[in-house]
Amino acid sequence: MTPTDPTARDRFLALLGAAVSNGALEKLTLGKHRGTDATLRNLFVRPVALKAGPQLCFVWRHATRDITKNLPPAEALAQIESLLGSTFLDAHLFTSSQIAQLECALDGSSRLAVKTVAAGPRAVASGGHDRMKSHLIPATSSWLRALGVTNDRGQPRAEMAAKFRQIQKFTELLRDLLDEAKLLASSAPSSDESERVEDRSLRIVDMGCGKGYLTFALATLLGARADVLGVEVRPELVAFCNDLARSQGFAQLRFAAGSIADTPLEGADVVIALHACDTATDDALARGLAAGASLLVVAPCCQKELRPQLAAPPVLADALRHGIFQERQAEFVTDALRAQLLEWAGYRTKVFEFISTEHTPKNLMLAAIKAGPRGAADDALAGRIRDFARFYGIRTQRLATHLAFPLL
Numbered sequence: 001m002t003p004t005d006p007t008a009r010d011r012f013l014a015l016l017g018a019a020v021s022n023g024a025l026e027k028l029t030l031g032k033h034r035g036t037d038a039t040l041r042n043l044f045v046r047p048v049a050l051k052a053g054p055q056l057c058f059v060w061r062h063a064t065r066d067i068t069k070n071l072p073p074a075e076a077l078a079q080i081e082s083l084l085g086s087t088f089l090d091a092h093l094f095t096s097s098q099i100a101q102l103e104c105a106l107d108g109s110s111r112l113a114v115k116t117v118a119a120g121p122r123a124v125a126s127g128g129h130d131r132m133k134s135h136l137i138p139a140t141s142s143w144l145r146a147l148g149v150t151n152d153r154g155q156p157r158a159e160m161a162a163k164f165r166q167i168q169k170f171t172e173l174l175r176d177l178l179d180e181a182k183l184l185a186s187s188a189p190s191s192d193e194s195e196r197v198e199d200r201s202l203r204i205v206d207m208g209c210g211k212g213y214l215t216f217a218l219a220t221l222l223g224a225r226a227d228v229l230g231v232e233v234r235p236e237l238v239a240f241c242n243d244l245a246r247s248q249g250f251a252q253l254r255f256a257a258g259s260i261a262d263t264p265l266e267g268a269d270v271v272i273a274l275h276a277c278d279t280a281t282d283d284a285l286a287r288g289l290a291a292g293a294s295l296l297v298v299a300p301c302c303q304k305e306l307r308p309q310l311a312a313p314p315v316l317a318d319a320l321r322h323g324i325f326q327e328r329q330a331e332f333v334t335d336a337l338r339a340q341l342l343e344w345a346g347y348r349t350k351v352f353e354f355i356s357t358e359h360t361p362k363n364l365m366l367a368a369i370k371a372g373p374r375g376a377a378d379d380a381l382a383g384r385i386r387d388f389a390r391f392y393g394i395r396t397q398r399l400a401t402h403l404a405f406p407l408l
């Protein structure tokens with residue numbers, strides 16, 4: 001608990017407002033009733049998705065009965081503000097990333113304690129009276145609506161259903177990878193939770209973030225635990241995303257205009273590049289490696305660089321008369337080489353499909369977790385990588401060049 005702080009109530013209300021707009025609100029409880037109705041005990045508030053759109057459901061708990069009323073977010077926030085510190089002196093706010101406790105005194109002073117909570121397997125319920133479905137990113141998040149993924153009722157729009165599923169799947173995967181890389185507070189070695197969660201602010205960079213669907217998802221998942229930066233070459237998208245982040249109350253999410261190859265990333269813990277075309281994926285990996293990032297996550301696409309170099313071994317020549325096999329071979333050779341080079345660079349590497357091919361054919365994900373020092377001395381591994389490159393006739397490859405790894 002911090003010492004008495006006259007701005008604590010305002011800070012609490014700001015946290016509440018941000019949680020409502022970015023969809024992170026789980027519940028709010030008001031207690032220590034001091035109003036005129038002697039039967040009133042508590043007020044419980046939670047988000048609900050109704051036909052009329054996302055609303056906040058108020059449950060007024062009296063000694064012998066509950067009274068329930070739904071309010072649109074702006075009206076609900078105004079009412080909570082009017083109650084806090086007068087009708088109710090205590091408040092507990094639960095969001096997907098924080099627990100905030102406010103204590104008000106009758107003299108107008110207030111105290112606030114905020115605790116960051118570890119991301120766990122729990123998901124935030126999307127709300128809704130008739131159908132409760134759990135998602136890590138609540139469907140009622142207003143940024144999803146602003147990006148056109150959900151409708152005014154907080155439901156995925158039919159034409160964006162695949163994108164909605166992709167966002168949820170990606171968020172689950174990232175949470176698991178962050179955990180595996182020991183980057184989440186819950187997996188840090190310290191046994192003192194308050195110390196370990198408060199001290200850690202991850203630096204995450206999403207390279208080639210586009211409209212920021214997955215960047216906003218990460219910022220929602222991690223809340224105050226991470227500073228998230230989206231890098232995008234198209235300035236109009238950057239301006240759009242920055243406006244949206246500001247209006248939705250994301251304090252630790254920002255977007256910068258620039259190219260992947262030229263954006264310095266000092267101190268980045270996590271570097272992500274999803275569907276950054278062709279060698280932009282290599283540039284993002286190289287940036288992450290240079291920054292010493294603990295986790296690199298890429299979903300490569302448009303693997304063109306190696307196609308002109310690929311010389312089919314004679315035994316494959318007949319098979320490779322077919323264009324689709326040539327294309328798949330180029331994808332396989334490019335991404336396999338990337339994975340091997342990341343291993344050589346001291347990263348434990350995993351390659352997997354991250355979403356069903358039914359949603360997108362560009363579904364391969366390559367994740368690398370820092371495991372040790374660069375394996376420059378590992379002649380055996382370097383030799384195997386060169387054998388692989390020679391087998392396919394590869395002389396140069398962008399990531400190898402970045403790493404000064406001789407393929408010949």
Ligand SMILES: C[S@@+](CC[C@H](N)C(=O)[O-])C[C@H]1O[C@@H](n2cnc3c(N)ncnc32)[C@H](O)[C@@H]1O
Pocket residue numbers: 207208209210211212213214231232233234258259260261273274275276277280
């Ligand atoms: C296919 S979109 C993917 C967007 C986002 N990562 C996703 O998966 O939803 C690729 C984005 O990367 C951007 N991009 C491509 N090359 C880039 C580069 N070299 N530097 C920065 N952004 C780049 C494009 O403008 C585009 O918005």
